[in-house]
Amino acid sequence: MAIAKPSKPNPTRRFRIDPSIQRTVLLLLLMLVVGSVCGVVGYAFARQSLKGITQPATNPFLKESSDLDRRPRQGADFLNEKDLIAKVRSQTSGANTAKEKKKTAPKSNLEKSKSQSQDKKDKSEPKSLPIKVQSQGMNLEVQSVSREDDTLILNVAFQNTSDRTVQFVYTFLDITDDQGQALFSEIRGLPTEFKPKGENFFGTIKILDVPPETVEKISLSLNDYPDQTVKLDIQNIPVLDE
Numbered sequence: 001m002a003i004a005k006p007s008k009p010n011p012t013r014r015f016r017i018d019p020s021i022q023r024t025v026l027l028l029l030l031m032l033v034v035g036s037v038c039g040v041v042g043y044a045f046a047r048q049s050l051k052g053i054t055q056p057a058t059n060p061f062l063k064e065s066s067d068l069d070r071r072p073r074q075g076a077d078f079l080n081e082k083d084l085i086a087k088v089r090s091q092t093s094g095a096n097t098a099k100e101k102k103k104t105a106p107k108s109n110l111e112k113s114k115s116q117s118q119d120k121k122d123k124s125e126p127k128s129l130p131i132k133v134q135s136q137g138m139n140l141e142v143q144s145v146s147r148e149d150d151t152l153i154l155n156v157a158f159q160n161t162s163d164r165t166v167q168f169v170y171t172f173l174d175i176t177d178d179q180g181q182a183l184f185s186e187i188r189g190l191p192t193e194f195k196p197k198g199e200n201f202f203g204t205i206k207i208l209d210v211p212p213e214t215v216e217k218i219s220l221s222l223n224d225y226p227d228q229t230v231k232l233d234i235q236n237i238p239v240l241d242e
Contacts, residue, residue: 142154147212
């Protein structure tokens, strides 16, 4: 009886990897390559977009250099809350004292009639341009009035001839029409601080939302800040509709 010999392993037979494992490894390698390329491209774009951006050498809101002192600063400064509260209290207290004086010392009929007739005369007779007022050495001149659609444009000039610095906050500028209604305005080209014995500064006051044939005269009033000693007041500025 012949005995079968055990078969020997074939040395030429190779170990085969499962195709699913191959696909998984290939996908992982592809994700690593794509992620690396995206990271490099994103870094390059970010670096390119930030070229030329540097930190400012000086703070534009602080007067640290002589150049900033020479040039007038545009716009309104930051306001102190205590100063605003004190201003409001002083105005309200002044209004209350004025009301009390009127109650305690009423005018006679003759004085009332004179004052009313004078007010009517002032309101009915607009002043001719240019109009100039002065207070404590501070000069304001309204040189001309023009119109662009529903906007009135006042060309004005400011000059400080006194021996002290005068400051203004243009948010406190009061402009009213001939009916006593407040009007909205924008200030262009005027500094907020005027040096002593300074030059003439020219700018514009734009009065918004004033349709034609609705306003004949306007009035403006502006006080310095925070002293409230300079009061520039012009009444009955004529409005000329083109």
